[in-house]
């Protein structure tokens with residue numbers, strides 16, 4: 001796309017629109033003021049078309065020039081410099097009429113000051129000086145400071161009109177800025193809220209992905225991730241880590257006799273007991289259908305067996321009422337402990353073997369990994 005094509009696609013800077021408004025209105029007033037001066041001082045009638053060009057046609061040309069430019073802001077700045085040169089030419093060309101010189105100089109100084117600050121003011125003065133020199137070259141040096149009272153009155157009204165117009169535009173612009181800033185703050189607030197909601201949702205999803213939907217305990221997936229990590233941590237810190245693998249006794253019978261939802265109720269009761277008897281650092285998870293695994297970091301075999309025994313006793317003593325029938329269920333547990341480097345699935349296998357022995361030796365009991373240290377405790 002060429003620079004020319006780009007310029008057609010770009011919206012001119014808001015300053016271009018603002019200056020078009022100021023130029024069209026204030027320059028028309030200036031035309032009237034200077035025309036009355038030419039009329040009352042009986043200057044050459046050729047000055048009327050020159051005035052019309054400077055104050056009626058130029059504002060439109062300046063706007064078109066800035067609008068078509070790729071950098072409309074820069075082009076508009078040049079327009080203001082041209083304004084000041086034109087004003088300087090009229091000031092010296094008309095023989096320095098005081099009121100006219102005053103309104104033209106102050107208006108261009110204000111415009112460039114609004115546009116570019118003190119630097120703009122200096123540029124306005126430089127443009128005026130260049131115009132004055134050029135005007136003197138064409139019209140020679142003459143000095144006619146007086147203006148007719150009608151021209152003076154028009155000049156005072158004109159400059160007042162111009163300053164009020166500029167102030168009003170600045171005020172409306174400020175309002176627009178204020179509104180858009182408020183809107184931006186609202187958007188920012190909404191964005192922050194959305195980000196926070198997304199974060200919470202992500203956390204929830206992550207949590208859900210790690211939880212068993214029936215009991216709310218951690219699931220097998222979470223165990224796979226965390227057991228490895230916990231074992232490595234305990235090994236690093238020289239601490240033991242124990243596993244308690246739990247299985248409900250004759251659970252099939254519960255399902256068969258009381259229904260699947262009664263079975264679910266029993267599973268939930270056991271989950272609540274395991275959670276209530278565990279520490280915050282323990283990982284309680286549902287390992288399979290009616291199997292549970294508790295990871296006890298920093299716990300030796302003896303303490304782990306004692307804990308498993310607590311689970312067993314409390315569950316056995318819990319009477320569950322299902323559809324008016326009182327029911328007690330028991331559990332068997334296998335305990336394994338490691339204080340040296342061992343693979344997670346090997347430790348689970350040891351706990352499983354202990355559990356198998358607990359089942360084999362009559363259920364409702366806790367067995368630990370090594371036959372020599374078995375602490376089978378029948379209730």
Ligand SMILES: Nc1nc2c(ncn2[C@@H]2O[C@H](COP(=O)(O)OP(=O)(O)OP(=O)(O)O)[C@@H](O)[C@H]2O)c(=O)[nH]1
Pocket residue numbers: 214247248249250251252253255259260261262263264267288289290359363
């Ligand atoms: N209600 C319910 N039952 C389940 C769930 N998951 C597995 N089960 C049941 O648990 C029972 C397990 O039965 P078995 O593996 O034969 O074991 P058991 O009857 O407990 O016998 P032992 O383990 O040898 O004492 C099966 O009937 C499964 O259908 C569950 O989420 N809810």
